[in-house]
Amino acid sequence: MKITFDVNGRRTEADDVWEGESLLYVLRERVGLPGSKNACEQGECGSCTIYLDGDPVCACLVAAGQVQGREVRTVEGLADGDTLDPVQQAFVDAGAVQCGFCTPGLLVQTHDLLERQAQPGDAEIREALSGNLCRCTGYEKIMDAVRLAAARKAEAASNRVPVRPERFTGS
């Protein structure tokens, strides 16, 4: 079957889609967006997290046919041209990326968290990221990155002195 949907603001068509195929497969193999990662295909790891009509969901659990006419935003759609989203920049600066396999899903999930709750407490961060597994970092640097992103977004909003990462990484 053929499906037409919006990805990162662009109308996109995928052809010869198998009826039982996941959105994750379509994104990675048919429309050239391999940012969303395929690790478990059963909703357990969160590395395929994307926005579907504004809600973060696991792309591996959405049937391709279900996105006909809908809006999808992937990790590739977070940056503004060459300028990384504050969440992405914070992950880089806080050293929250090791092998990087979990990173795309964590970025989308963190992006959503900070849209809904600009200054989350640690418990809220843990809860929001409870469906994203990372096997490398031990999560501490990821927590640092989320706090850093939140602080930078708050700074940007009040337009004061830029926040340096050292304050949040415990070094």
Next chain:
Amino acid sequence: MEFLRPATWDEALAAKAEYPTAVPIAGGTDVMVELNFDRHRPVALIDLNRIPELHDWETGADGVVRLGASVPYARIIGHLSDRLPGLSLAARTVGSPQIRNRGSVGGNLGAASPAGDSHPALLASGCLVEAASADRGPRMIPIDEFFLGVKRNALEPDELILAVHIPSATGPQQFAKIGTRNAMVIAVCSFGMALHPEAGSVRTGIGSAAPTPRRAGAAEEFIAAELADTGMWASRGELAAATAKRFGELVAEAASPIDDVRGSAAYRRHALSVLARRTLTWTWDEYRAAGRAAA
């Protein structure tokens, strides 16, 4: 395989009548796992995402919430926790935020797993499952008659679930679940409980400790009689520790758990008695506090 995309409820029922072995897909959080691992290749998928009624809810003048089958857990938590506190507590324990943004009560009932987290809450509230078929129209299935066996429910092959009709809480409700961590856990066992002060009754739901979710009838009768005999609904007196303990024992006796990878039968029974004792105490304490606040 075919992918059917009905735009209306009637079209969906017509599709299910034409392809009784087709698999409806709502949030896809159960269906897609089966497909991704090629455990099951149905003749067709029927996408329920486009049908507005399934994604809506409304509260009738009688306080009954008509919850569309496909309303995701995240919306229940966000919008209905005042009216459906037990179900909302259960919804909060499902999977992860991503799963709760897609997964639905209709899908939980469709899958009819003994471990489905909405089931103990629905049993404790009491509710009607509204199913329908193209040929025979709508019918109401009491939740007590819905679960027939392991992953088997009362739906006919040509039927779909439209909504669940759940009375707004008239008293405190609780849900508790045992697992290895807070997120992403299939219940080792779970327990839902609701006080119904207006009816002088207490309802329960046991999860993951029998072939189907089920109520603990003897425990419900014991505590209702105990509360009535001691005039406690009116006096809102303190619950005796022995009463709560006995209630827990009766709940554990109502289960028929098995040993499996998640836990032993003996552990499940013990854990249930503890969950039941605690949730009874929590709900009763909340009932007493509400009485003091009103005084």
